[in-house]
Amino acid sequence: MSPERSHIPGSRFRSSLRDFFLLTWWQLLNARATALLGLLLFSVFPLGLLMFLFFLGRDMSERTRQYILIGNLVYAFAMNGMLAVGQEVGWHKENAGFDFYATLPISKHALLLSFLTRAVLATFIPGILIMLLARLFFQVSLPFSPLLLPLLVLTAYSMVGAGALIGLYAPDTRAAVYATQFMALLVAYFSPLMVPKEHLPAPLQWTSMILPTTYAAEAWRLLSRVEIGGDPSRLMLDFVVLVEFVFISFALIEYKFDWRK
Amino acid sequence: MAIPQQVTIVLNEVTKVYQSGEDELVALDKVSLRVDPGEFVAVVGKSGSGKSTLINMITGIDHPTEGEVWVGDTPIHTLGESALARWRSHNVGIVFQFFQLLPTLTAVENVMLPMDFNGRVPRRQRFGRAMSLLTQVGLADHAHKLPSELSGGQQQRVAIARALANDPPLIVADEPTGNLDSHTAADMFALFEALVDEGKTILVVTHDPDLARRAHRVITIADGRIVDDGR
Numbered sequence A: 001m002s003p004e005r006s007h008i009p010g011s012r013f014r015s016s017l018r019d020f021f022l023l024t025w026w027q028l029l030n031a032r033a034t035a036l037l038g039l040l041l042f043s044v045f046p047l048g049l050l051m052f053l054f055f056l057g058r059d060m061s062e063r064t065r066q067y068i069l070i071g072n073l074v075y076a077f078a079m080n081g082m083l084a085v086g087q088e089v090g091w092h093k094e095n096a097g098f099d100f101y102a103t104l105p106i107s108k109h110a111l112l113l114s115f116l117t118r119a120v121l122a123t124f125i126p127g128i129l130i131m132l133l134a135r136l137f138f139q140v141s142l143p144f145s146p147l148l149l150p151l152l153v154l155t156a157y158s159m160v161g162a163g164a165l166i167g168l169y170a171p172d173t174r175a176a177v178y179a180t181q182f183m184a185l186l187v188a189y190f191s192p193l194m195v196p197k198e199h200l201p202a203p204l205q206w207t208s209m210i211l212p213t214t215y216a217a218e219a220w221r222l223l224s225r226v227e228i229g230g231d232p233s234r235l236m237l238d239f240v241v242l243v244e245f246v247f248i249s250f251a252l253i254e255y256k257f258d259w260r261k
Numbered sequence B: 001m002a003i004p005q006q007v008t009i010v011l012n013e014v015t016k017v018y019q020s021g022e023d024e025l026v027a028l029d030k031v032s033l034r035v036d037p038g039e040f041v042a043v044v045g046k047s048g049s050g051k052s053t054l055i056n057m058i059t060g061i062d063h064p065t066e067g068e069v070w071v072g073d074t075p076i077h078t079l080g081e082s083a084l085a086r087w088r089s090h091n092v093g094i095v096f097q098f099f100q101l102l103p104t105l106t107a108v109e110n111v112m113l114p115m116d117f118n119g120r121v122p123r124r125q126r127f128g129r130a131m132s133l134l135t136q137v138g139l140a141d142h143a144h145k146l147p148s149e150l151s152g153g154q155q156q157r158v159a160i161a162r163a164l165a166n167d168p169p170l171i172v173a174d175e176p177t178g179n180l181d182s183h184t185a186a187d188m189f190a191l192f193e194a195l196v197d198e199g200k201t202i203l204v205v206t207h208d209p210d211l212a213r214r215a216h217r218v219i220t221i222a223d224g225r226i227v228d229d230g231r
């Protein structure tokens, strides 16, 4: 068709990648007016939990505090992305916002990932802030591992399919907000994010196995040696499972996300 | 094919049936139509008569159930999603009823955005081109304002500048004046007239018979059929 975008295999991926970077750039420009508000919003939940650690957790061991802090951060990375994508998609659907994007020669993956990446980037700042505050004031420090970066990225991307579909099938923006927030609460309190798995009732132990956050938190705990007697071979498994969730997410978007409806 | 040539639009017995549950709704019933390059066409008809469906066939936003849609030598009815999006990016500028500007990009950024994804306009010329398009629609002084700081008419003019970003030969607008007062709507049509003088082909859906008369040709549609093809 055009010399800029040919059908040579491999170039489709390259042009998708290019679209993704362009869209993310425009998304970031698009977010600058509300950036401060967004950061504040993304920080509220983890900061609240940090307070909780401080007031209630004086008698907790450092290991317990680390355990909760990691759960908290995994929550932030997985849920902020899902919430942002779900609500963004809901808003666009209600306001015919996809009409314009649909006229651009871009893939829906590139667009959704740009929504998500905006949220992930916005989560890194409060995430780092919280780790710093935790170390300074609450004597909870987490050892750094280079594997943390891919882990957090996988964590965020593992939930994007769910967010996109909630946004798409919700009848309006408000329903999308409720549904994503309901999901988020479920993940926060009914899965082994802040509560050790053994302490959960059996049915919740089972449902937690289909939540990527369970594996993300376990992996981080293994990396930080917070998991008592953790089996290092589980780490590999956790990464594999997360990658699978990311693939499922992509497949959901590919086959179920019809943005022109 | 870097520069799209002027194109003739041809619809051949196009039928569109919407399926909702058990019910079938015939939105277009064997519609045939030809629009020549440089024509200024208004599409009129009652609400629900099939105006949007008709022009969505031409832009490829929607697919015909039966029949053929040709724009130049491109068979629109056979193209898949991504081929269509690429074709559209080079050949059609679309103007929406609700403007659809990105709310936190300035006017000039909104106009530059489609150039980034199309790639035909060299990077260094994009800002300059966006500014000259805004000048053309009379908004040079507002280039750095956000859509919320502009009136409805001004926003729609930004949207027209954006539709022109990649210099498509065809402009399609579905009730672009539906949210504007009659004076502003008339300004919009004056702008379309100027674009037709430059050689663009323009299809506009409108409710307003006075505005429609300003087009070269008025197509009237009722119950999914063209009852007057304006020829």
Ligand SMILES: Nc1ncnc2c1ncn2[C@@H]1O[C@H](COP(=O)(O)OP(=O)(O)O)[C@@H](O)[C@H]1O
Binding pocket: B018, B019, B020, B025, B026, B027, B045, B046, B047, B048, B049, B050, B051, B052, B053, B054
């Ligand atoms: N996506 C759809 N699903 C089912 N019916 C539709 C859809 N889009 C349009 N229709 C129906 O097709 C008919 C023509 O619609 P449309 O082309 O939007 O009319 P107009 O633009 O003239 O108001 C209407 O009866 C409308 O309800």
Ligand SMILES: [Mg+2]
Binding pocket: B051, B052, B053, B174
């Ligand atoms: Mg309509």
